[in-house]
Amino acid sequence: MSTESDGPAVEEAVRTLLLLMPRLVGRAKRLPIPPALQGMDLAPRHLALLAHLEYDGPTSVNDLAARLEVAPTTVSLMVGELSRPGILERAVDPADRRRRIVAITPAYAGPIGEWLAGSASAWTRVMRGLAPAERTTVIAALHAYEDALEQPSDQQRNAQAR
Template sequence: MGVDDAVRALLLLMPRMVGRVKRIKVPPQLESLALAPRHLSLLSYLLFDGPMTVNDLAARLEVAPATVSLMVGDLSRKGVLERQEDDNDRRRRIVSITASHKQAIEDWLARGAKAWQKALAPLSPTEREMFVATLRAYEEELTD
């Protein structure tokens, strides 16, 4: 497949993918929370990687700690997240998903995670790295 053929295929595929992702129903328990895409990334990290500090989340999300702190504060007020004192360092706070929202968030994000796992499983580690790098390069080009 040539580059132009690949571009044509992706120009047809990407809108369909975005449309399908947008049609994934938000669980009733989360509908009133007005979650934005930025919240999904934060919730995904906490769900798949477990509780972590605001600084750790900021590094993974590639944004300033102040930005994450604002999101965490917003979601904490809505009862989605909780901050607990770090047993090893009382100055630090560990952020986690509350037990009352964890299952709804897991159910919501699981479909996408399973789809990615199934799509990426046949690829070698090198091919997966290249795929992720390609998506990042595409996103960067759209940003510039």
């Protein structure tokens, strides 16, 4: 293993992460879905939307779209998919009657909280073991990785230049 003064060299770190990420995703996908949500054909995109509603509370489609970084029409379709089986509800915003607020229905609040708890408890155990600066580094690295995935690689740029 190639190392630098205080950790793995860049190439070794990249290799380790490339091998680790599929295992992480695979394990996250195997988290048990509560019985009340089984058979609902929920996808990762739904989990992200439900997580925002669970942790941030009821909000509008436009606010959800901004948080998820997708178009409002995409969120509207997802809300429709989750409203049909009764997981989500749309209500008139009392502050602005023209606006609709999306919320998790009381019947599904418990099962959704239970579903999210698997990942949340794992992250809590990890983050408790880190100093605040280390937590900041982990979060910043994951955001930077997400951003880097959106940018073309050197190979893609070279192929486009040909």
